[in-house]
Amino acid sequence: MKKGDLSFVFVIEGPRLQTQSLLLADSLRRHHPLAEIIAYCPAGCDFPPEIAAVLQACAVSCRPLAVPQGLWAAPYPHGNKILALAQPRETRFSxxxxxxxxxxxxxxxxxxxxxxxxxxxxxxxxxxxxxLARWEVAHRFFDLPMPSERIHLLRGRKRAFLPYFNAGMVAIREEDRVQGLGFGALWRNTASAFDFGAKVGGKRPWLDQITLPLTMRRFGFAHKIVDERNNCSISNDRRLDGLNPAILHYHRSGFLRNWPDYGDLISAMLDRLPQHRAALSNWLTQGGYLGDPQPEPDAAEGEDHG
Structure with missing residues (x-):
């Protein structure tokens, strides 16, 4: 891929995601030297100096992200990913x-x-x-028939199920437009309407994943199911041998520490800015990436759930 083809998009808000962004930004830049890397920041882009130094060294563009009042029926930090994808960009893909x-x-x-x-x-x-009863309500809300297609989920019995996707990785073409809007904006509008209007339970924290396939069906987008290597989730007792990820979805620092090349990821990031090694090591220690492993708190609603 050449310069101008691809933007990687993620969200930074709060100390936990600031620490996570260190590894994501460094690893993306090493493997994708020509890509745009954009961090959207709902709380603004005023980071501690060592965090800011890593993002700058990785040529990450940090952009404020406004969360409109009244967009959600109740606070929904997960929705920031939808808002980030809805922002305008210059590349062909995001x-x-x-x-x-x-x-x-x-x-x-x-x-x-x-x-x-x-x-x-x-x-x-x-x-x-x-x-499936909840899915029937969800489809009726948008006057959509229930899909006949089934896909295979990736864990356990690998159940045949309605099209349902992990929202930790979503790739779009920026030129695709329906009613003048790109996919991110259509997803935002769909999720907001569903949040306020659909009479169905359990929307949180799953609102993003519920409305992702609904948005595709409403506006004529097809899902392109790609190999799990693009969003390779490791957690709990999953066996790691045989996995060959491009993008590792580790969820928590304790799970990442089980990854065979975990030490290389940490070292590469710290070696990028030796002058900040002590401060960055402190961030990684507090986040559970270095030092003695410690139990991590249960994920808050604003954190990943995929």
């Missing part, structure tokens, strides 16, 4: 990534979407609407 990820290898350009496609990876389990 790939949103959850911040708790790291690039292990370059992505394959063939995994980027074609015309009126969205590149996605199936979810691991049916985390919402297991019995």
């Amino acid at each position: 790939m949103f990534l959850d911040t708790d990820m790291a690039a292990i290898a370059p992505i394959d350009p063939d995994d980027l979407p074609g015309a009126m496609q969205v590149s996605v990876v199936p979810e691991g389990i049916a985390s919402w609407g297991k019995d």
Whole structure:
């Protein structure tokens, strides 16, 4: 890929995501030297100096992200990913990534979407609407028939299920427009309408993943299911041998520490700015990436749930 082809998009808000952004920004830049890397910042772009230094060294563009009042029926920090994807960009493609990820290898350009496609990876389990009754309500709300298509989820029995995707990685073509809006804006509008109007339970924290396939169906986008290497989720007791990720979705620092090349990821980031090594090591220690492993608190609603 050449310069101007691809933007990587993620969100930084609060100390936890600031620490995660260190590994994501450094690893993306090493594997994608010509890509745009954009961090959207709902709380503004005033970071501690050592965090700012890493982002600058990785040529990350940090952009404020306004969260409009009245967009959600109740606070929904997960929605910041949708707002980030809805922002205007100059590249041909944009790939949103959850911040708790790291690039292990370059992505394959063939995994980027074609015309009126969205590149996605199936979810691991049916985390919402297991019995399909909720999905029937969701589709009726938008006057959509229930889909006949089934995909295979990625964990456990690999159940055949409705199209349902992990929203930790979503890739779009910026030139695709419906009613003058790109996919991110259409997803934002769909999620907001669903949040206020659909009479169905359990929307949080799954509102993003519920409305991702609904947006595609409403506006004529096809899902392009790409290999799990683009959003390779590791957690709990998943076996790591045989995995060959381009993008590792590690969820928590404790899970990342089990990754065979974990030490190389940490060292590469610290070696980028030796003058800030002590301060950055302190951030990584507080986040559980260095030092004695410590139990991590349960994820708050604003953190990843994929």
